[in-house]
Amino acid sequence: MTESVTDGRQEYGAEDASAVPTARQGPPRPAAPPELDYNGRKHRRAMDNASLVEMARRIPRALAQTAWLAWSVDRRMAITILVCQLMSGVGTAVMLTAVSKALPLLTTADPGAGLAQAWPALAVAVVALGAGSGMWILADWATRRLNPKIASAADLALVDLHMRAELSAYDTPGFTDRGQAAEVGAMRAVDLADDAKTLTNGFVQLVSAATVLTSLHPLLLGVLLLSVVPRGLGGVVAARIDYRVHDRTISARNVRGMMRWWLTTSELADELRANTMRGYLHFWYRTMCDRVEGRELEGARPYLWVTLLAASLAGLFTLGMWASLAALVLAGSMTTAIAGTAIVASQTAGRALNSIVRYGAVMFHHGLYLSDYFDFIAEVGSMTAARGSARPKAPEKIRFESAGFTYASKGTPALHPISLTFERGQVIALVGENGAGKSTLIRMLTGLTLATEGAVYWDDTDLATADAEAVWQHVGLVPQKSGHWPLAARENITLGQPRHHDDAPIWDAADRVGMADHVRELPDGLDTLLARSVWGGQELSGGQWQRLACARAMYRRPAVLVLDEPTSEMDARGEHLIFRELRKMAPDRITVVVTHRLDNVRMADRVIVLDKGRIREEGTFDDLVQTDGSLLGELYALAQDR
Numbered sequence: 001m002t003e004s005v006t007d008g009r010q011e012y013g014a015e016d017a018s019a020v021p022t023a024r025q026g027p028p029r030p031a032a033p034p035e036l037d038y039n040g041r042k043h044r045r046a047m048d049n050a051s052l053v054e055m056a057r058r059i060p061r062a063l064a065q066t067a068w069l070a071w072s073v074d075r076r077m078a079i080t081i082l083v084c085q086l087m088s089g090v091g092t093a094v095m096l097t098a099v100s101k102a103l104p105l106l107t108t109a110d111p112g113a114g115l116a117q118a119w120p121a122l123a124v125a126v127v128a129l130g131a132g133s134g135m136w137i138l139a140d141w142a143t144r145r146l147n148p149k150i151a152s153a154a155d156l157a158l159v160d161l162h163m164r165a166e167l168s169a170y171d172t173p174g175f176t177d178r179g180q181a182a183e184v185g186a187m188r189a190v191d192l193a194d195d196a197k198t199l200t201n202g203f204v205q206l207v208s209a210a211t212v213l214t215s216l217h218p219l220l221l222g223v224l225l226l227s228v229v230p231r232g233l234g235g236v237v238a239a240r241i242d243y244r245v246h247d248r249t250i251s252a253r254n255v256r257g258m259m260r261w262w263l264t265t266s267e268l269a270d271e272l273r274a275n276t277m278r279g280y281l282h283f284w285y286r287t288m289c290d291r292v293e294g295r296e297l298e299g300a301r302p303y304l305w306v307t308l309l310a311a312s313l314a315g316l317f318t319l320g321m322w323a324s325l326a327a328l329v330l331a332g333s334m335t336t337a338i339a340g341t342a343i344v345a346s347q348t349a350g351r352a353l354n355s356i357v358r359y360g361a362v363m364f365h366h367g368l369y370l371s372d373y374f375d376f377i378a379e380v381g382s383m384t385a386a387r388g389s390a391r392p393k394a395p396e397k398i399r400f401e402s403a404g405f406t407y408a409s410k411g412t413p414a415l416h417p418i419s420l421t422f423e424r425g426q427v428i429a430l431v432g433e434n435g436a437g438k439s440t441l442i443r444m445l446t447g448l449t450l451a452t453e454g455a456v457y458w459d460d461t462d463l464a465t466a467d468a469e470a471v472w473q474h475v476g477l478v479p480q481k482s483g484h485w486p487l488a489a490r491e492n493i494t495l496g497q498p499r500h501h502d503d504a505p506i507w508d509a510a511d512r513v514g515m516a517d518h519v520r521e522l523p524d525g526l527d528t529l530l531a532r533s534v535w536g537g538q539e540l541s542g543g544q545w546q547r548l549a550c551a552r553a554m555y556r557r558p559a560v561l562v563l564d565e566p567t568s569e570m571d572a573r574g575e576h577l578i579f580r581e582l583r584k585m586a587p588d589r590i591t592v593v594v595t596h597r598l599d600n601v602r603m604a605d606r607v608i609v610l611d612k613g614r615i616r617e618e619g620t621f622d623d624l625v626q627t628d629g630s631l632l633g634e635l636y637a638l639a640q641d642r
């Protein structure tokens with residue numbers, strides 16, 4: 001079915017994938033979403049440069065990384081697996097040796113006498129086989145205990161690093177993409193221990209079987225190896241194709257995943273519908289799906305050819321092995337009994353080699369994702385907010401000394417070097433047009449970012465030398481966009497503070513922002529989950545969420561209280577209440593408020609007007625609005641003239 005969604009200017013084939021919009025009379029055809037490919041380049045270069053030998057080298061590295069992860073989460077289980085692997089290898093060697101001893105006895109002229117002589121060796125073979133299987137089962141149990149622990153630890157490390165990274169990390173080109181690739185690495189960690197165990201078990205079994213095979217006839221091992229080499233190479237090349245497809249689609253999948261949230265969340269459902277955005281967004285999303293799908297399909301054909309070729313060659317080489325065995329027996333170079341043992345040993349070695357090839361390819365594949373994971377961990381690890389050890393007290397004064405800030409991605413400063421002081425007891429209003437640098441100044445003031453020029457001091461402590469967490473202990477921040485945390489109302493107020501048994505301060509904070517009555521009316525009061533998308537959860541209005549963010553900052557009773565447009569979604573009563581509370585709380589702290597509602601600025605002791613990253617004017621509200629040519633005066637007049 002093809003449905004056309006018309007907004008009067010453009011038409012999109014909204015349901016049919018092939019119906020990429022066609023230009024009719026006049027309206028321009030919408031462009032496909034741009035190719036986003038900042039991160040892929042690095043990986044593709046690495047992939048293209050890597051020879052098979054180099055790629056195979058990744059396997060031991062992946063095994064070592066897995067072993068390290070296993071060791072760090074549960075040493076007991078890691079040792080159990082190792083011991084079981086070795087024991088199962090010993091079991092195989094004992095079993096094969098016992099078979100090689102028993103078979104010549106069984107092929108004598110008198111089978112009865114042969115059996116009587118061979119039974120101890122056969123019994124040893126059976127016990128060794130059973131013990132080997134037991135070891136394998138034990139290793140399996142240990143791996144199952146290890147897998148979820150490795151997965152949680154890998155995921156936790158990733159999430160935690162994100163939370164500890166300097167804000168500038170998010171501005172690094174390709175950061176989100178690399179984060180996504182690392183997430184895939186962390187997700188793959190679920191299977192890591194299992195696959196590593198199967199691979200190493202293959203090695204152990206192979207060594208056992210190869211030792212026995214070589215002792216029977218040196219030629220046998222070479223012939224056996226030949227039968228699995230093609231499959232091994234095929235597996236590695238196929239994994240390489242797979243990873244390249246993954247790598248070529250990661251940016252598209254990443255941006256599609258982000259857009260998916262925007263398209264399905266109730267928060268944007270009104271805007272999307274009422275503004276007839278669905279047609280274009282459907283086209284956009286479909287194009288991304290097609291892009292990913294197309295690249296995956298492109299990889300399917302070479303994948304098929306490689307695996308087919310590898311399997312055919314492997315078949316031919318296996319045939320060759322059987323022919324060689326027959327030739328050796330016919331030429332009298334090998335007895336039938338030894339050939340029989342060789343068959344049993346070659347079965348074991350063949351299975352082991354197959355495991356090595358199969359799981360070697362899997363581990364190689366894991367290795368690529370794991371390297372993404374570890375690279376990202378190292379990258380973000382070096383970007384965590386570890387600045388210095390000074391632990392500043394609640395500041396009496398915050399001083400900017402020629403402090404400026406330039407974002408890494410920008411050539412010009414967002415804030416040119418400025419010098420000014422914020423004092424305890426004062427309410428300071430920051431005013432300025434969009435992009436003037438207010439939020440940037442706030443981030444510097446609270447130590448969220450460090451000045452790229454000059455310095456910011458909390459009393460005598462340069463924030464560049466201070467422990468970031470120790471600084472933030474004294475901060476309460478209401479950012480422009482605060483989190484609608486899918487937690488209970490109680491946690492939404494206390495988040496970031498130690499939990500107390502007494503609810504009185506929580507109700508007090510709710511009361512200060514005019515939310516106490518509403519919270520009382522919620523089905524479970526403070527315990528009500530504030531997330532409509534979760535079963536039993538409740539939703540708040542935009543203004544109510546803002547009130548809760550203010551309550552959270554007030555509950556902290558911080559020495560530095562910073563609010564970035566805290567009342568933009570609030571009604572007049574809420575706004576009045578918040579500013580009244582701020583004034584009441586002001587004597588014990590440094591209060592900084594950013595607001596575009598200039599009537600509120602009156603309550604500030606001091607107004608700082610920023611313009612294009614510079615301080616344009618500073619003083620009391622009344623003085624500034626009455627000054628000729630004042631930007632505040634002009635903005636205020638415009639606000640009155642609305």
Ligand SMILES: Nc1ncnc2c1ncn2[C@@H]1O[C@H](COP(=O)(O)OP(=O)(O)OP(=O)(O)O)[C@@H](O)[C@H]1O
Pocket residue numbers: 171407408409410414432433434435436437438439440441
């Ligand atoms: N993460 C960032 N990376 C690069 N540039 C940024 C970043 N954040 C802000 N900027 C730029 O820095 C300048 C100052 O931005 P800032 O957010 O401080 O302005 P603002 O005064 O708070 O604006 P608004 O009133 O719109 O909130 C702007 O030019 C903005 O584009």
